[in-house]
Amino acid sequence: MPEPGETPDVFHAIAEPKRRHILDLLLEGERPVQALVAEFDVSFAAISQHLRVLREAGLVARRIDGRKHVYSAEPEALDTVLEWTARYRPLWRKRLGRLGRHLDGQ
Amino acid sequence: MPEPGETPDVFHAIAEPKRRHILDLLLEGERPVQALVAEFDVSFAAISQHLRVLREAGLVARRIDGRKHVYSAEPEALDTVLEWTARYRPLWRKRLGRLGRHLDGQ
DNA sequence: ACATTAATTTAGATATAACTTAAATATTAA
């Protein structure tokens, strides 16, 4: 039972490579669970459990269509990660010079 | 399929809240281990172990000064995270409109 | 109603992570 911590933890959710891969697949468009399972070498249940972690972190949304559960990416949830990472850009920029400023969109 | 541990795993390193907090402290400037330990409610050894994970992920550097080991942030290592996250910005932008474009630095 | 399909949940096994205390290493100070 993958207990998803008290707080929906986006950082924890994307720490697992399979979960990042799931998100990458969903980036191309929404998919039912079976289509995701087909991309991995683990059981249906394992993917379902990963989807739960992603959903509780707000990284994916689920739309139920008959007996198909269709998942889609919710990239807004990555905001937390982007914001935390962005706090390092000043230091980064200082060290890298022009390249850093470019990454900063300036 | 992305295998875990293929490379020093930055995503895993920043998944742990205490490790993010350590990085946040180092963002203000380099510090010896004792100064970091003082900010937490765990043992010296625990922090030392977290520092090892961060160092192996390339997120911190260590400078040995006498019997002090002075750590500093290596924000370039967050590049991996920023790049992966950035792949979601097109979808994001599409959904959020102007705000998305702003985040994109346009 | 019953079987089939799609997915989730539960239970249990095993692996990995995070912590503690104690021992080890290395540097400085008496």
Place this chain on the structure above:
DNA sequence: TTAATATTTAAGTTATATCTAAATTAATGT
């Protein structure tokens, strides 16, 4: 050289993650 300081590494414990197989829920098809 012995003691004190600063940190790491090792050993062992406990907690958490991830996986499989089996049970469960729910919708569809016959």
